[in-house]
Amino acid sequence: MALIGIDLGGTKIQAVALDGTEVVADARSRTPVQGGPLAVVDAIGQLVAKVAGEVAPEAVGVGAPGVVDPSTGTVVRAPNLRGWVEPFTLGPALADALGGVPVAVDNDVNVGLLAEHRSGAAAGTDDVLGVFVGTGVGGALILDGELRHGPRGGAGEIGHVVVVRNGRRCGCGQRGHLEAYAGRAAMERRARALDERGRQTVLVELATARRMTSSVFSRALAAGDAVAVRLIEDAVAALATAIASAAVLLDISLVVVGGGLADRLGPKFVRRVEQAAAGELFLPDASLRVVPAALGDLGGAIGAALVAGQAAGR
Numbered sequence: 001m002a003l004i005g006i007d008l009g010g011t012k013i014q015a016v017a018l019d020g021t022e023v024v025a026d027a028r029s030r031t032p033v034q035g036g037p038l039a040v041v042d043a044i045g046q047l048v049a050k051v052a053g054e055v056a057p058e059a060v061g062v063g064a065p066g067v068v069d070p071s072t073g074t075v076v077r078a079p080n081l082r083g084w085v086e087p088f089t090l091g092p093a094l095a096d097a098l099g100g101v102p103v104a105v106d107n108d109v110n111v112g113l114l115a116e117h118r119s120g121a122a123a124g125t126d127d128v129l130g131v132f133v134g135t136g137v138g139g140a141l142i143l144d145g146e147l148r149h150g151p152r153g154g155a156g157e158i159g160h161v162v163v164v165r166n167g168r169r170c171g172c173g174q175r176g177h178l179e180a181y182a183g184r185a186a187m188e189r190r191a192r193a194l195d196e197r198g199r200q201t202v203l204v205e206l207a208t209a210r211r212m213t214s215s216v217f218s219r220a221l222a223a224g225d226a227v228a229v230r231l232i233e234d235a236v237a238a239l240a241t242a243i244a245s246a247a248v249l250l251d252i253s254l255v256v257v258g259g260g261l262a263d264r265l266g267p268k269f270v271r272r273v274e275q276a277a278a279g280e281l282f283l284p285d286a287s288l289r290v291v292p293a294a295l296g297d298l299g300g301a302i303g304a305a306l307v308a309g310q311a312a313g314r
């Protein structure tokens with residue numbers, strides 16, 4: 001029997017069926033924009049049926065964005081999911097919809113790092129920090145081979161550590177957090193503000209009225225656009241400072257950097273972060289490797305299937 005993993009995102013839902021460590025089926029659909037949590041439960045149910053085929057799944061795991069309580073399968077807060085205005089017990093609701101199949105739920109970044117730890121860029125390492133640079137900046141921590149959640153589920157949230165005292169406003173309301181410098185949404189706000197003040201940038205032209213996607217940043221950078229170059233320099237510096245601080249505090253020697261923006265900007269971007277972080281370490285002989293995530297788009301769903309395996313007692 002297969003384990004099913006679901007990566008629940010703000011725009012799409014990705015599903016995989018895992019046999020051992022091998023992906024034997026995958027499918028995706030758009031995240032319903034109407035109907036809130038119940039519509040999402042329906043959509044996940046359809047995807048599970050699609051990837052499981054004729055056999056009943058052994059267990060289902062879901063990686064959900066936002067604040068998740070894995071002990072109860074509750075999505076406590078999910079600002080990126082439309083219509084999710086209060087805590088929702090996704091695990092029990094989905095288990096009901098699937099006729100009693102065990103369901104485990106964890107944060108999407110946590111499961112993404114779990115997958116990298118089991119079969120990706122962090123395989124064979126006991127201690128690793130994961131930094132996922134996309135719309136925001138997510139973080140996760142594996143210590144002594146186990147995901148570290150923390151009593152309030154906030155362990156590893158590196159996007160909200162201060163890198164500039166009294167610095168730029170973060171999406172969470174505080175100032176100077178890493179996400180305010182390295183998250184794609186924050187960089188877009190900054191680019192549009194600079195453009196309005198007369199610092200013309202192709203970022204705004206390429207994005208037009210739509211979102212400034214990761215590929216827009218990548219193209220502007222390739223064209224040598226001064227604002228894009230500066231924003232990416234700031235992002236690299238902020239990431240390096242936060243990562244070096246975390247590495248010193250936890251004595252870790254491996255950091256995996258993934259997420260939509262980091263994937264798009266590629267290994268060169270991650271190498272720049274590694275080089276900048278190396279200059280900020282405490283112990284002169286400390287070696288810190290900062291490497292790109294290896295599993296790409298399916299990483300989150302694979303990690304969710306691994307969580308399902310733990311729930312099924314494997």
Ligand SMILES: [Zn+2]
Pocket residue numbers: 159160170171172173174177179
């Ligand atoms: Zn913040």
